[in-house]
Amino acid sequence: MFGSTLSAAVAPFMNGTALALSAPSLAHLSGLDIAVIAIYFAMVIWIGFYLKGQANTSEEFFMAGREMTAWIAGLSFVSANLGSLELMGWAGSAYQYGILAAHWYWIGAIPAMLFLGIVMMPFYYVCKTHSVPGYLKLRYGQGASFVAAVSFAFMTVLMSGVNMFAMAVVMKVVLGWDLNFSIIVSSLAVAAYVALGGLRSAIFNEVLQFMLIWGGALLVPILGLVESHGWSGFKEKLAHNISTGLTPAGDYTHMWRSMGHFTDNPMGIHWTGIVFGLGFAISFGYWTTDFLVVQRVLAANNLRSARMAPVIGSFFKMAVPFIVILPGLLGLIVLQNPDGSLMHLVGQDQVNAAHPYSYNEVLPLMLVRYCSPGLLGLGITALIAGFMSGMAGNVSAFSAVWTYDIYQPLIVKNARDEHYVAVGRWATILGVIVSIITAYLVMSAASIMDYVQALFSFFISPLLGVVLVGMLWKRATKAGGFWGLLLGTLTSIGLWAWVKADPSALRYVALSPDARAMAEDMYRALWSVIVSMGVNVIVSMFTTPKTMAELAGVVYGATKIPEEEPVPFYKNEWFWTVIAIIIFIALNVYFW
Amino acid sequence: MHSGHISIWFFIGVLLTVYGAMITAYGIYELVSGTLANVVLANLHAPVWWGGLMLLLGLFYSVKFRPGRER
Numbered sequence: 001m002f003g004s005t006l007s008a009a010v011a012p013f014m015n016g017t018a019l020a021l022s023a024p025s026l027a028h029l030s031g032l033d034i035a036v037i038a039i040y041f042a043m044v045i046w047i048g049f050y051l052k053g054q055a056n057t058s059e060e061f062f063m064a065g066r067e068m069t070a071w072i073a074g075l076s077f078v079s080a081n082l083g084s085l086e087l088m089g090w091a092g093s094a095y096q097y098g099i100l101a102a103h104w105y106w107i108g109a110i111p112a113m114l115f116l117g118i119v120m121m122p123f124y125y126v127c128k129t130h131s132v133p134g135y136l137k138l139r140y141g142q143g144a145s146f147v148a149a150v151s152f153a154f155m156t157v158l159m160s161g162v163n164m165f166a167m168a169v170v171m172k173v174v175l176g177w178d179l180n181f182s183i184i185v186s187s188l189a190v191a192a193y194v195a196l197g198g199l200r201s202a203i204f205n206e207v208l209q210f211m212l213i214w215g216g217a218l219l220v221p222i223l224g225l226v227e228s229h230g231w232s233g234f235k236e237k238l239a240h241n242i243s244t245g246l247t248p249a250g251d252y253t254h255m256w257r258s259m260g261h262f263t264d265n266p267m268g269i270h271w272t273g274i275v276f277g278l279g280f281a282i283s284f285g286y287w288t289t290d291f292l293v294v295q296r297v298l299a300a301n302n303l304r305s306a307r308m309a310p311v312i313g314s315f316f317k318m319a320v321p322f323i324v325i326l327p328g329l330l331g332l333i334v335l336q337n338p339d340g341s342l343m344h345l346v347g348q349d350q351v352n353a354a355h356p357y358s359y360n361e362v363l364p365l366m367l368v369r370y371c372s373p374g375l376l377g378l379g380i381t382a383l384i385a386g387f388m389s390g391m392a393g394n395v396s397a398f399s400a401v402w403t404y405d406i407y408q409p410l411i412v413k414n415a416r417d418e419h420y421v422a423v424g425r426w427a428t429i430l431g432v433i434v435s436i437i438t439a440y441l442v443m444s445a446a447s448i449m450d451y452v453q454a455l456f457s458f459f460i461s462p463l464l465g466v467v468l469v470g471m472l473w474k475r476a477t478k479a480g481g482f483w484g485l486l487l488g489t490l491t492s493i494g495l496w497a498w499v500k501a502d503p504s505a506l507r508y509v510a511l512s513p514d515a516r517a518m519a520e521d522m523y524r525a526l527w528s529v530i531v532s533m534g535v536n537v538i539v540s541m542f543t544t545p546k547t548m549a550e551l552a553g554v555v556y557g558a559t560k561i562p563e564e565e566p567v568p569f570y571k572n573e574w575f576w577t578v579i580a581i582i583i584f585i586a587l588n589v590y591f592w
Numbered sequence: 593m594h595s596g597h598i599s600i601w602f603f604i605g606v607l608l609t610v611y612g613a614m615i616t617a618y619g620i621y622e623l624v625s626g627t628l629a630n631v632v633l634a635n636l637h638a639p640v641w642w643g644g645l646m647l648l649l650g651l652f653y654s655v656k657f658r659p660g661r662e663r
Binding site: 035036039043047050072203204207208211212215219223226227334368369370371372373374375378 | 598600603628
């Protein structure tokens with residue numbers, strides 16, 4: 001999930017961590033469940049060893065040989081983002097706020113994914129860059145590239161550590177597992193299969209994880225709908241619960257009706273924040289410039305596959321609310337206490353003997369409610385797989401950026417290919433070690449996590465401004481890119497620090513005294529993109545542009561996009577883009 | 593996806609087949625013995641049909657993408 005919105009999903013797990021860790025575990029696994037989990041670990045290690053022989057050159061290790069089909073790249077692209085914390089966090093948000101949480105899956109993803117596939121992918125793919133910082137080097141030179149590479153590499157391993165610790169907490173809360181056991185076992189498995197098989201291994205496991213998540217989680221909404229007598233039955237029961245005071249009043253089933261003012265919805269967000277902040281600044285920043293996800297598409301086997309991959313991913317992304325948001329909503333009416341009364345989930349810091357479970361446990365609670373032995377193990381395996389593939393995504397992206405964008409241009413320029421593969425393998429192990437250290441640092445001071453997430457969010461949106469202007473405007477210059485990135489980032493940091501020091505400043509950042517924390521993320525991202533683009537344009541007007549020859553392959557208007565072979569309409573990326581847009585609009589209208 | 597190499601879909605097929613077989617077997621045991629797990633809607637016997645579905649899908653992928661088969 002996006003850096004800045006990750007906090008919305010993850011932070012609640014950390015608040016009151018000590019309290020959560022002292023509670024009895026939520027689920028008890030049978031022998032069959034343990035066998036299901038053990039088989040998964042055996043499978044990922046087998047894949048890592050099997051793929052070792054296919055990761056001998058740098059192109060194979062870092063770019064998976066650029067051999068991925070559109071389907072594999074597309075599933076991996078969407079799966080790299082489908083972490084378990086996000087699944088559990090957004091299911092909890094759906095329980096708390098209703099279907100508003102689906103904005104993060106629809107307007108907060110689909111337009112950006114389609115834009116990446118149709119508009120931006122040709123430039124990334126034609127210039128044959130190995131990474132997003134690599135693209136910046138071609139477009140703006142070493143300065144902007146170095147800033148982007150260092151910030152990305154640093155933040156990626158820190159985020160990996162934060163996720164690792166959060167995973168251990170979830171495993172402790174849900175299964176009662178020891179924190180050290182979860183951290184060590186998961187990091188050893190990830191280090192083994194990524195260091196052995198490189199990006200190909202990470203991608204294979206992401207596709208595997210994707211299938212497991214659907215296999216393990218899809219049964220929950222199906223059985224939930226059966227128990228609720230369908231969607232209309234759910235709405236009737238919910239309306240009854242609200243009218244009798246069993247459930248807090250609110251509009252849980254509409255996405256846009258309550259967006260007219262900050263005070264009309266429980267998230268404290270205005271529609272402009274959702275459309276321009278989330279729908280543009282945050283989601284375009286994440287889906288089109290975060291190398292963690294873009295790397296998967298760069299591994300596609302040809303330009304058409306590279307364009308199709310995000311389009312294919314968009315369909316699955318649109319479907320994710322069915323296994324995340326819907327279970328959260330259904331939990332509002334089906335979850336019961338042992339005495340048969342309606343269960344009330346609360347915030348993590350409000351958990352007590354009367355309310356033993358928090359919002360974030362709605363997904364595991366629903367799994368436990370419906371899944372018998374074997375199926376429960378499958379659901380838990382899906383959560384573990386989600387954590388591990390997220391970690392693998394982080395360390396494989398770190399390894400590529402460290403080797404290509406920091407080590408090769410600045411430390412050892414002209415070594416043999418085998419040398420860089422070895423550096424990549426060691427960087428993978430180093431990435432895992434730094435992640436483990438970060439996990440233990442967070443364990444000793446949970447507030448570190450908030451700072452790490454804030455740091456991550458500082459860089460993503462300004463990077464979007466720089467990449468977008470550079471890709472679509474020939475006049476943008478090296479100095480424009482550098483200063484745009486720098487001042488956009490400083491704007492983001494400055495606004496964050498301002499609100500941190502004086503919370504009432506939120507009225508200026510988010511344009512309303514009624515805005516809440518989530519709105520801050522969106523408007524902060526929006527301002528930093530605007531500053532980044534504005535500074536880039538202004539500085540570029542006063543500095544010397546690159547020649548057309550230098551811009552070939554990296555900028556619109558100076559790049560000859562290779563002609564693609566004609567294919568039947570059902571294999572054409574434009575056809576599926578139009579279908580995705582129609583479904584996206586239909587979903588928003590239906591749940592208006 | 594790579595000539596001469598095992599496809600990811602084969603790995604997925606194997607995993608789904610193993611999981612499907614285990615879960616279906618448990619579901620059949622429940623059905624035959626009548627000892628249902630303490631979960632809601634246990635009477636729908638989800639392990640039988642969900643596990644069966646996974647087993648069929650797994651077998652399909654395992655066979656279609658088996659190593660050495662020309663695609």
